Amino acid sequence: MDLLDLTAPLFAFAANLALQLALRRSRNAGGRAAAEARGFVAGLLALTALSALGWGGAAGAVVALGVVVANGLIYVGLAYGFFHFVNLAVTARRVRLVRELRSHPDGLTLQQLLERYSAADMIELRLGRLLATGQIAERAGRYHLQGRSITTISRIMIGLKLLLLGRRTVDL
Amino acid sequence: MTLLIWDIAPVVAAFLVHLAVWRLRVPRRQARAVVLVFLAMYLATVGAALVCTLAAGPRGWLPSTPFEYLHVTLFYAVMTAGYVITYSAVEVDSPTLVMAVMLMDAGAAGLSKRELLETLTDEVLVVRRIEDLVTDRMASLEDGRYRLTRKGALLARLFDRTRGVLGVSELGG
Numbered sequence: 001m002d003l004l005d006l007t008a009p010l011f012a013f014a015a016n017l018a019l020q021l022a023l024r025r026s027r028n029a030g031g032r033a034a035a036e037a038r039g040f041v042a043g044l045l046a047l048t049a050l051s052a053l054g055w056g057g058a059a060g061a062v063v064a065l066g067v068v069v070a071n072g073l074i075y076v077g078l079a080y081g082f083f084h085f086v087n088l089a090v091t092a093r094r095v096r097l098v099r100e101l102r103s104h105p106d107g108l109t110l111q112q113l114l115e116r117y118s119a120a121d122m123i124e125l126r127l128g129r130l131l132a133t134g135q136i137a138e139r140a141g142r143y144h145l146q147g148r149s150i151t152t153i154s155r156i157m158i159g160l161k162l163l164l165l166g167r168r169t170v171d172l
Numbered sequence: 173m174t175l176l177i178w179d180i181a182p183v184v185a186a187f188l189v190h191l192a193v194w195r196l197r198v199p200r201r202q203a204r205a206v207v208l209v210f211l212a213m214y215l216a217t218v219g220a221a222l223v224c225t226l227a228a229g230p231r232g233w234l235p236s237t238p239f240e241y242l243h244v245t246l247f248y249a250v251m252t253a254g255y256v257i258t259y260s261a262v263e264v265d266s267p268t269l270v271m272a273v274m275l276m277d278a279g280a281a282g283l284s285k286r287e288l289l290e291t292l293t294d295e296v297l298v299v300r301r302i303e304d305l306v307t308d309r310m311a312s313l314e315d316g317r318y319r320l321t322r323k324g325a326l327l328a329r330l331f332d333r334t335r336g337v338l339g340v341s342e343l344g345g
Contacts, residue, residue, distance in 0.1 A: 001175065001239045006246070024339045066176035070247060073179070077250035084257040089334045089344070091268070093301045095327070096345030098310060098320060102328035107317030110302065119297040122345055123288055126268045136275065142282035145275045154272045160262050164194045 005067050008050040009074040016043030016079055032086075033133060040079050047075050091129075093122070178221070178235050179247040186213035187255070202263045203256060210252045218244055264304075267297055 020039035024032070051068045088095060100116050101108060108116070127143060130136040135147035145151060158168055190209045199205035221234050222241055230236035235244055261269065274291065275283055302318060305311040310324030320328060335344075 001237060001243060003239065006239050006243050009246075021337070062173060063175070066173045067243075070176050070179045070243065074247055074250050077247075077254045081250065081254050081257055084254075085334070086338060088257075089331045089338065090340055090342070091344055093267070093298070093345055094305065094310075095331045096343070097298075097302060097305060098324050098328040099332060101311060101318060101320045102325060102332070105319075107314075107319035109316050110299070110318070113302060113318065114294055114298060117298060117345055119292050119294045120289060122267060122297055123271070123285065123292060125343075125345060126271060127285070127288075130268065130271075135272075139282070142284050143275060143288075144280070144282040145272065150268075150272045151276060154269050154276060157261055157266075157269055158273070160258075164191065164262060165198060 001067060002054065004050065004054040005071070008047055008054065009071045009078065011050060012043040012047035012071075012075045013078040013082075015046040016040055017082070019043075032090075036083060036086075043075060043079060047071060091126075093117075174233060175235060175240055175243060178218075178240075178244050182213060182217035182244070182248055183251045185217055186210045186252070189213055203259060206256055206259050207252070210248075210255070214245075214248055214252075218248065267292060 016039040018039075019042040020035045023035035023038060051071065055064050055068075096117055097113065100113060104112075127136070130147075130150065131138060133147070135145070135150040136143050137146045138144075161167055186209060189212075190206060193199075193205075193209060218241070225231065225234050225236060225241075235241050270292065271288060274288065302311070305318070305324060306313055308323075309321055310327060311318045312321055
């Protein structure tokens with residue numbers, strides 16, 4: 001284990017971030033999801049190149065393989081964390097609410113907050129995002145699940161809730 | 173392979189302890205408790221290994237160099253952060269995932285916007301989150317008006333900057 005082994009996933013993540021930011025700034029076709037996917041692949045390529053550069057050495061192939069697997073997991077973990085951080089910035093209710101309050105230093109009543117951000121607004125926004133990414137479809141005014149990823153994520157979250165809390169749903 | 177095992181084992185151990193604690197009693201401030209459990213398990217595993225190495229010298233079954241300990245720490249920190257982010261969706265249901273589950277349960281019939289709104293009301297989706305802001309001291313309620321506290325203003329500024337850097341213009345939420 002040397003400095004290159006230690007920092008390889010960080011450099012790979014930096015490459016991922018740099019490409020994502022460049023694509024977002026250039027208003028690339030495909031939007032956020034495409035920028036995230038391309039950034040992830042770019043980081044993975046950078047990690048592969050750095051791993052090849054530092055492969056083997058005195059420690060041998062088995063040790064090097066362990067480092068490569070661990071660094072791959074660190075890179076995926078960093079990319080996953082950043083993906084969720086961006087998601088929070090864009091979709092989290094708490095973030096939307098504090099941003100609304102920030103733009104009104106004198107404060108807002110509950111009614112005023114609901115005029116700016118209601119359940120109807122939220123559902124409209126989220127249905128729009130799910131439709132845009134092909135996760136759901138609208139037919140005759142009714143919404144249907146269509147994408148596999150949202151179903152898979154929902155099942156994983158239900159599984160985690162059952163495992164940890166013994167309940168399928170918790171609290172909205 | 174010792175390093176890979178030392179990367180993964182403390183994280184798995186922390187998750188098992190977290191699971192055991194939650195089975196006994198789910199803490200009130202869950203996210204904070206998850207962080208504390210993972211921090212304690214880091215000290216109990218990696219910290220203990222470091223003390224052993226410092227006291228008795230390098231051993232084959234322990235990480236031995238500073239780079240290896242830094243690697244184990246980086247791995248642990250990244251996995252903990254990823255888990256804490258994921259846990260936020262376990263603690264409080266995401267409206268998008270709830271909508272997905274409702275649509276999954278509805279099957280081929282699907283659901284209309286009105287049917288979604290019958291369950292996902294202002295009270296359920298917004299008012300409880302506003303109350304959480306007060307509980308978590310990000311906002312205060314005085315004379316019927318909600319105002320940001322310093323902590324809430326810091327969060328708002330952080331995400332405003334992030335959105336600026338990312339070029340996000342949509343209102344979001």
